[in-house]
Amino acid sequence: RILQLCEDGNVLRGLERFTGPNNETMRYTIRDAAVVHFHLHPEVKASPNVDGQGCIIEARSGERWLLSSPGFEVKLEESIFFARLAGPCPIWQINISANVCKTPEINWTLQRLDS
Numbered sequence: 660r661i662l663q664l665c666e667d668g669n670v671l672r673g674l675e676r677f678t679g680p681n682n683e684t685m686r687y688t689i690r691d692a693a694v695v696h697f698h699l700h701p702e703v704k705a706s707p708n709v710d711g712q713g714c715i716i717e718a719r720s721g722e723r724w725l726l727s728s729p730g731f732e733v734k735l736e737e738s739i740f741f742a743r744l745a746g747p748c749p750i751w752q753i754n755i756s757a758n759v760c761k762t763p764e765i766n767w768t769l770q771r772l773d774s
Contacts, residue, residue, distance in 0.1 A: 660673065660674065660675055660676070661673065661674040661676070662674075668771075669770065669771040670768060670769070670770045670771070671768070671769040671770075672766070672767070672768050672769075673766070673767045673768070673769075674764060674765070674766055674767075675693075675695050675764065675765040675767070676763065676764050677693055677757075677759040677763045677764070678763065684763065691758055691759050691760040691761075692756065692757075692758060692759070693756070693757055693758075693759045693765075694754050694755065694756045694757075695754065695755045695756075695757075695765055695767070696752050696753075696754055697726060697752060697753040697754075697755075698738055698740075698750065698752045699716065699750055699751045699752060699753065700740075700750070701740050701743070701748050701749075701750050702718070702719050703716055703717065703718055703719075703751070704716070704717045705717070705735055705751045705753065706735070707733070707734075707735050708725065708727065708733070711732060711733065712727055712728060712729055712730070712731065712732070712733050713725050713726055713727030713728065713733050714726050714727075714733055714735050714753045715772070716753075722771070722773075723771070723772040723773055724769055724770065724771055724772060725768075725769070725770050725772055726753055726767065726768070726769050727767065727768050727770070728755045728765060728766065728767040728768070729766075730762075731755050731756065731757060731762075731765060731767075732755070732756060733753060733754070733755050734753070734754045734755075734756070735751055735752075735753055735754075736751070736752055736753075736754055737749060737750075737751065737752075738750050738751065738752040755767060
């Protein structure tokens with residue numbers, strides 16, 4: 660994983676790179692699907708972007724961010740947050756899926772909106 664934060668803090672770029680043993684190129688197997696998960700805090704709202712390649716994340720303060728990954732399907736799915744004293748609660752997670760033999764790298768961007 661490579662992360663790059665822009666100087667003004669409004670954009671975080673990420674690269675997920677998948678390799679085989681010893682950094683070899685992945686070969687096709689029945690298990691070549693990979694999913695990058697972004698688990699969201701329980702107080703954060705999220706909704707899918709119109710193009711299906713991103714999700715809008717909104718904090719309680721009203722601050723909004725777009726998590727996008729052009730060329731990949733970005734899905735918003737249910738998950739569970741276990742780290743609360745009151746017990747588990749439902750949350751959202753954003754998932755980006757890829758066939759790592761065909762596409763061994765997933766680029767994504769988290770960008771502040773309304774700035």
